Amino acid sequence: MRILQLNFEKGWRGGERQTLYCMQAFRRAGHAVELLTRAGGQMAERARAEGFAVHEVRRAPAQLAWLARHGRRYDIIHAQTANTLTWAVLAKPLHRAKVAFSRRTSFTVRPGEQWKTGWKWRHADLIVAVSDMAAGEPRRLGLAPVVIRSAVEPRAIDQANVQALVAEFGLQGKRVLATSAALIQDKDPLTLIRAVALLAGQRQDFVFLHFGGGGNREQAARELVAASGLQQVYHLAGFRRGVEDFYSIMDVFVMASEEEALGSSVLDAFLLRVPVVSTDAGGLRESVGEGRGCLVPVGDHQALAAGMARMLDDAAYRAQAVEKAYAYVRSEHDVTQMGRRYLAQFERLLGQ
Incomplete structure (x- = not known):
């Protein structure tokens, strides 16, 4: 053809x-x-x-x-x-x-x-x-x-790219939570920031990296990060070439979307055995459901914060979700x- x-x-x-x-x-x-x-x-x-x-x-x-x-x-x-x-x-x-x-x-x-x-x-x-x-x-x-x-398919990790990110944001000794999403309403960055603020009030052992930028919620997101006092915790990292490399250092991947046809970025997390916490928006329910991650209601920052905390602290829950997700992504994607x-x-x- x-x-x-x-x-x-x-x-x-x-x-x-x-x-x-x-x-x-x-x-x-x-x-x-x-x-x-x-x-x-x-x-x-x-x-x-x-x-x-x-x-x-x-x-x-x-x-x-x-x-x-x-x-x-x-x-x-x-x-x-x-x-x-x-x-x-x-x-x-x-x-x-x-x-x-x-x-x-x-x-x-x-x-x-x-x-x-x-x-x-x-x-x-x-x-x-x-x-x-x-x-x-x-x-x-x-x-x-x-x-x-x-x-999604496996790819070689560019360790130099990863180490440059670690040095840039001072990630040594920190647990890394992250998302990859444009700063638009459909991705609901404001609920995500509120969830991270709630989590940061409970613990100080993590940083949050937000890959992606641009869109109708960028200014509001920056203002909310500042108003919440999260400048040292929540980093708006912008668009990065080779963002797939960074999954290798993530402890939890998070999606806060209101609308999502599939949420293909969670597939990268599955492939690299990164546990996922996500809203149950659209196609995310199909991908992350059946125990492949933690699903929470759309717009619920308290549930999102609780999901992140559980993924960080409950090793058995995390391991079970990761193995189910890996088997799923290799067979279906x-x-x-x-x-x-x-x-x-x-x-x-x-x-x-």
Whole structure:
């Protein structure tokens, strides 16, 4: 098969990593894989470093013209974001390739946008949802998405990167709790900060690192850290290259999300046997449930603080959760298996 991946995001987050995983899995299975992406972005840089053919355009609408001119080269055009799906289906009468779309969000489609979103989804030949939660809205609109969960794979830890972080934040002798999430409402950083403040009132043996930045709650988060007197405890560490390395020194990984289609960052924690405390938002319930971590209600900072304390102090509880989580991630979120599931669906489309 000739497969074109579409991803036009500026930065490097979970969806971009999953795009690269798909590309690698498809190539290992013997298929020709290329990428259409934002000029000068991290997606282009990383895919090119892996030896993929990368096509770059500077503005999102330019994808439409590119697909109209070149789309006929491909059997499958795989849109990894809602934005790229727009251009893929608009150009479909010209490129005539099968269009697949991976839905990685769980938001509810607003009534005024249902016609537009529904139109896009219905013109896709395949909708893949990364969790049952992400599949909910397409199902509500009468569609039949296929659930293929995101993947994660082991990687070598860059110890120099880790040691630089340890030195920067003075982590020696401290237990490390952390999250990796943008400072946006959906991730609810304010509840997380309140939970850490409550925990810090009970013990002084830890620091909290918040990887990720930007968004509509960044200023409020900074103000709450200062108002809570947490400047030496709660560190807004920003975006970091190689953030996966830092799981190797974490004692607990925490998610405070209000909305989450999957929460792929918890999969990294599972893979490196880091215990997880999380809200039960959307897809997090699917990942962290069944004893694979500690689940607490959304918005409940007291329960979140209690969950972190238990993970730090209850060795038997922690060990049981970690082993269940590791077994789960290796069986359900393997990159090769994810690739095979996608390819089976692509072959089905072409067979039609």
